[in-house]
Amino acid sequence: MHDRTKTLFIETVGCQMNVLDSELVVGSLRRQGYELVHDATAADVVLFNTCSVRAHAEEKIYSALGRLRRHKRDNPEVVLGVLGCMAQKDQEEVRRRAPHVDMVVGTGQLARVPELVEEVKRTREPQYALSLGRTDGGKQEVAASFESFDPPRDASMRPTPFQAYVRIQIGCDKFCTYCVVPATRGPEQSRHPDHIVAECRQLAGEGCKEVTLIGQTVNSYKFDHGDGRRSRLSDLISRIHDIAGIDRIKFVTNFPKDMTDDLLDAVRELPKAVKYLHVPVQSGCDDVLKRMKRLYTVGSYREMLHRSREKVPGVAISSDFIVGFCGESEKSFEKTMDLVHEAKFKNSFIFKYSPRPGTKADDLYADDIPEEVKKRRNNDLLAVQNVNSLEDHKQRIGDTVEVLVEGPSKVGERQPAGVRQLTGRTMTDHIVVFDGHDRLIGQTLTVHIREASPFTLYGAAETGEVPGGELTPRDVESKAPAPRRSLPVL
Ligand code: 5AD
Ligand code: SF4
Numbered sequence: 091m092h093d094r095t096k097t098l099f100i101e102t103v104g105c106q107m108n109v110l111d112s113e114l115v116v117g118s119l120r121r122q123g124y125e126l127v128h129d130a131t132a133a134d135v136v137l138f139n140t141c142s143v144r145a146h147a148e149e150k151i152y153s154a155l156g157r158l159r160r161h162k163r164d165n166p167e168v169v170l171g172v173l174g175c176m177a178q179k180d181q182e183e184v185r186r187r188a189p190h191v192d193m194v195v196g197t198g199q200l201a202r203v204p205e206l207v208e209e210v211k212r213t214r215e216p217q218y219a220l221s222l223g224r225t226d227g228g229k230q231e232v233a234a235s236f237e238s239f240d241p242p243r244d245a246s247m248r249p250t251p252f253q254a255y256v257r258i259q260i261g262c263d264k265f266c267t268y269c270v271v272p273a274t275r276g277p278e279q280s281r282h283p284d285h286i287v288a289e290c291r292q293l294a295g296e297g298c299k300e301v302t303l304i305g306q307t308v309n310s311y312k313f314d315h316g317d318g319r320r321s322r323l324s325d326l327i328s329r330i331h332d333i334a335g336i337d338r339i340k341f342v343t344n345f346p347k348d349m350t351d352d353l354l355d356a357v358r359e360l361p362k363a364v365k366y367l368h369v370p371v372q373s374g375c376d377d378v379l380k381r382m383k384r385l386y387t388v389g390s391y392r393e394m395l396h397r398s399r400e401k402v403p404g405v406a407i408s409s410d411f412i413v414g415f416c417g418e419s420e421k422s423f424e425k426t427m428d429l430v431h432e433a434k435f436k437n438s439f440i441f442k443y444s445p446r447p448g449t450k451a452d453d454l455y456a457d458d459i460p461e462e463v464k465k466r467r468n469n470d471l472l473a474v475q476n477v478n479s480l481e482d483h484k485q486r487i488g489d490t491v492e493v494l495v496e497g498p499s500k501v502g503e504r505q506p507a508g509v510r511q512l513t514g515r516t517m518t519d520h521i522v523v524f525d526g527h528d529r530l531i532g533q534t535l536t537v538h539i540r541e542a543s544p545f546t547l548y549g550a551a552e553t554g555e556v557p558g559g560e561l562t563p564r565d566v567e568s569k570a571p572a573p574r575r576s577l578p579v580l
Contacts, residue, residue: 096123097125097133097134098119098120098127098134099127099129099132099136100116100138100139101137101154102139103140103141103147104140104147104174105141105143106255106302106342107197107257110255111139111200113244113248114239114243115200115203115239116244117243118201118241119203131158134167134168135171135207138154138155138173139173140172141176142176142180142446143175143269143271143444143446145444145445148176148180151172151176152187155170155188158170159190162190166214167211169192169210169211170190170191170192171191171192171206171207172188173193173200173203174197174200174274175271175275177194177195178196178197178198178220179274181194181196185216191216192216193217194216194219194220195217195219195220197260197274198235198239199219199220200237200239201241202219206219221236221237222235222276224277229277232277233276235276236260236277236279238257238279240257240281240289243289245297250532251298252297252299252532253494254293254300254302255302256289256293256301256303257281258281258286258308258311258323259280259308259310260275260279261277261279262275262278262306264383264385266383266384267449267455268412268415268446268451269449270448273449278306278310280305280311281313283325286303286330293336297532298335298336299335299338299494299534300336300340301336301338301339302340302341302342303323303327303339303340305341305343307343307344307348308323308343309345309348309350311326322352323341323353324350324352324356327353327356327363328360331362337362337494337534338517339363339364340364340366340519343368344367344369345369346369346370346384346391347386349398351401354401354402357402357405358401358402364518365402365405365406366405366406366436367398367408368407368410369398369408370410370411370439371391371409371410371411371429371433372384372410372411372412372415373388373415373422373425374388374426374430375388376389378415378418378422381415382412382451383450388425392433395407404518406519407436408436408439409433409435410439410440411440411471412442413471414442414459414463414464414467414468415459416451416455416458417458418443423467430474430475434481434482435475436519436520437475437545438471438472440468440472441468442465442467443459443464477544480542480543483520483542483543483547486547487539488538488539489538490536490538490539491516491517491520491522491547492516492535492536492537493516493522493524493536493537493549494514494533494534495531495533495534496512496513496531497513498510498511498513498528498531499512499513509527510525510526510528511523511524512524512525512526512528514535516547521545522539522548523546523547526551526553535551535552535553536551537549537550537551537552538550538552
């Protein structure tokens, strides 16, 4: 039986930043004796770590809060908290639409969660902890109100013990007209490289093999040491590269204009740097990019693509797109289709424009593209991307790749432990599934690629292991998935 007064449920939506924030909040509550449970109604503290990037993500949270209304009424001792972007941006609305919420904690105040939980329990009064709005004070003052929450890590809270996100920057100063992030995450601030390196060392000591450095515009990372020295992302990666035990270094998300040669040179030269760049372009039309205030043209993005591929041979590049942005004509959209067709992205994340109150685009432009048109454009773009992804994957059939094994695939999760379908990623971030023993999880394996779908490569592991004496390398190979006609569910 759980101690009913020390159980915690947390639901996380949104980006890697939120996943990391939740990991750290859970870690800090566990240190206070809380135990994680997977049913909200069985928990004494129920937290939602929220996302505001699109309206849909917010509505999901309001629905979840609505479903808990009666539970909270019947169990008034339960502490219900809204954390993250929605909390920072819409505290008033959260209070109005979900008055049964006890705690509203913004992205820059998460370190206070344990203290606020205790305060709610003690006083039964709602608690609010928010950073300043972007126009509520001077830049320094606003920046200081957003704390980077990076306490000592709790290895057991990571999705896998051998992979970790490491925050290197918080906030964003780009102010793309459609985006809430500069409001929800505050001014761009880079962490001290010594602190980042120390965190990576600690992670390596705990058996972590892969670190993913995260920031909203991670390649804009810069830290002024105050004595004339300045650290860039390339310098930081070089330092992390020297840490024994760390085998792979990734970084997301990149801003196209800040893709400098020193960074590309570092990615090429440093063997542990993953040869993968996520560089969202958002649109293939200059007029749209201008209204989005993305600060580059399609021509300069193409130049960046070309330069990246020239400097880092074999690099895989992926992108994000927003379809149906204000005033996106059929002609504008065709230009985006052309770009996707030609750019050969490894994959693309495609979103329908969602107007966000408080953003420049919402103030200045009408959301004039009907939902059906947004949907159609989304599907059309995805279809072109899928053709390219399949093409890219097919070219990899016959390749031998190094795969960091992450765990059972979706198929493997439904199979008994032992030998089952596992999934992992290559040095170019391609997903590979293959059959193997669970004890391979966390290892880097050589895998021969045999089959391809638009989303997945299928391979056979080369292993000298004879797990439990039950399986020879040949057995592993013979268990490689048969060619598939339909797309596997991963
Ligand atoms: N509507 C739709 N998509 C958005 N994104 C950011 N803001 C919006 C919005 N208002 C997308 C962008 C970004 C990704 C994380 O989310 O493509 O790169
Ligand atoms: Fe949002 Fe633009 Fe900043 Fe990305 S760069 S977080 S899209 S404002």
